Amino acid sequence: ARKNQRDVIFGNRGMSLEEELNQSNLYYLQQQVAVIHKKPVPIQIVQVDYPRRSAAVIKEAYFKQASTTDYNGVYHGYYLDFEAKETRNKTSFPLNNFHEHQINHMKACVRQAGICFTIIKFSITQELFLLPAATLFEYWDQQTHGRKSIPKKIIADSGFAIAYQFQPLIPYLTCVDKLIENLRNVKGAHHE
Amino acid sequence: ARKNQRDVIFGNRGMSLEEELNQSNLYYLQQQVAVIHKKPVPIQIVQVDYPRRSAAVIKEAYFKQASTTDYNGVYHGYYLDFEAKETRNKTSFPLNNFHEHQINHMKACVRQAGICFTIIKFSITQELFLLPAATLFEYWDQQTHGRKSIPKKIIADSGFAIAYQFQPLIPYLTCVDKLIENLRNVKGAHHE
Numbered sequence: 001a002r003k004n005q006r007d008v009i010f011g012n013r014g015m016s017l018e019e020e021l022n023q024s025n026l027y028y029l030q031q032q033v034a035v036i037h038k039k040p041v042p043i044q045i046v047q048v049d050y051p052r053r054s055a056a057v058i059k060e061a062y063f064k065q066a067s068t069t070d071y072n073g074v075y076h077g078y079y080l081d082f083e084a085k086e087t088r089n090k091t092s093f094p095l096n097n098f099h100e101h102q103i104n105h106m107k108a109c110v111r112q113a114g115i116c117f118t119i120i121k122f123s124i125t126q127e128l129f130l131l132p133a134a135t136l137f138e139y140w141d142q143q144t145h146g147r148k149s150i151p152k153k154i155i156a157d158s159g160f161a162i163a164y165q166f167q168p169l170i171p172y173l174t175c176v177d178k179l180i181e182n183l184r185n186v187k188g189a190h191h192e
Numbered sequence: 193a194r195k196n197q198r199d200v201i202f203g204n205r206g207m208s209l210e211e212e213l214n215q216s217n218l219y220y221l222q223q224q225v226a227v228i229h230k231k232p233v234p235i236q237i238v239q240v241d242y243p244r245r246s247a248a249v250i251k252e253a254y255f256k257q258a259s260t261t262d263y264n265g266v267y268h269g270y271y272l273d274f275e276a277k278e279t280r281n282k283t284s285f286p287l288n289n290f291h292e293h294q295i296n297h298m299k300a301c302v303r304q305a306g307i308c309f310t311i312i313k314f315s316i317t318q319e320l321f322l323l324p325a326a327t328l329f330e331y332w333d334q335q336t337h338g339r340k341s342i343p344k345k346i347i348a349d350s351g352f353a354i355a356y357q358f359q360p361l362i363p364y365l366t367c368v369d370k371l372i373e374n375l376r377n378v379k380g381a382h383h384e
């Protein structure tokens with residue numbers, strides 16, 4: 001495989017998709033383009049110590065299953081809600097990367113006219129795509145009697161390739177613009 | 193003071209505002225009215241143990257300052273973002289209940305056409321109000337040379353009283369409808 005341009009130019013091979021997105025969201029925030037945040041990991045706290053003269057220390061806690069997605073926020077009056085997922089697979093994205101409750105959450109958001117999608121990174125080739133929720137739902141709903149993954153070709157055809165750039169590192173809002181445009185053409189304008 | 197009707201009918205005096213709102217949001221979610229969640233408290237994790245055959249245990253962690261507000265989500269295509277605050281004050285709401293970064297976050301969301309507000313509970317009288325962000329910003333921005341609290345009368349006049357009911361316990365989306373209506377009349381329709 002040819003060397004990915006982004007490795008050469010931006011040299012961020014070590015960053016996780018989440019770090020790359022957090023950095024991109026910070027840029028969007030500072031430029032007043034959008035307000036998108038990663039939600040904190042939900043924790044079940046069992047025991048907290050309150051030492052004198054210093055900060056409370058959590059001494060026992062457990063990770064809880066998240067009931068929603070990784071990221072949400074607001075962009076031009078639109079509610080955005082998305083998951084970020086990395087895979088080392090080369091030709092498809094396995095559906096077992098998702099939990100049922102994440103899909104249900106995204107379906108509920110779409111019912112409220114939120115804009116939902118997944119940002120998928122094929123980490124071996126450093127390829128990035130924005131996959132609209134509709135395609136994910138279609139594959140998710142057929143998986144018990146059908147295939148358990150989404151072919152990369154489908155992701156490329158029904159989604160949008162995102163090229164890494166300097167700032168923001170992952171310019172995914174450009175794809176969100178196209179996604180919103182497509183949704184407007186299909187459903188008629190919801191927004192002005 | 194006369195006994196609040198809600199104490200008599202619904203008898204939830206022991207619940208915190210947060211619990212009341214979480215319960216209301218669950219109702220809205222189940223009825224497919226809106227998708228609004230409390231964000232998890234952000235935690236700085238320092239040490240995690242991974243015992244064999246059982247769940248990972250967080251052994252040392254600290255509370256981090258939240259950089260956003262308590263609640264956000266989507267309702268009829270609108271991005272909602274709000275803080276929930278209780279006070280034992282009787283005649284005004286002290287501005288030191290807010291951190292600068294929460295105000296900045298709400299200002300950034302409003303710039304993106306998000307709908308921002310605070311739900312304020314005067315706990316002594318069990319009175320609830322939805323206060324639009326614009327009024328909060330106005331008082332916040334004048335506080336260095338002006339008063340350090342928002343009079344309850346202003347909250348009642350520029351905001352909306354919310355009466356507790358059976359389900360949802362706090363029917364705040366009814367007030368959000370009015371708030372959206374007011375914003376549309378002022379600015380011209382952003383949606384539809």
Ligand SMILES: [Mg+2]
Pocket residue numbers: 070083084085
């Ligand atoms: Mg993720």
Ligand SMILES: [Mg+2]
Pocket residue numbers: 262275276277
């Ligand atoms: Mg609060």
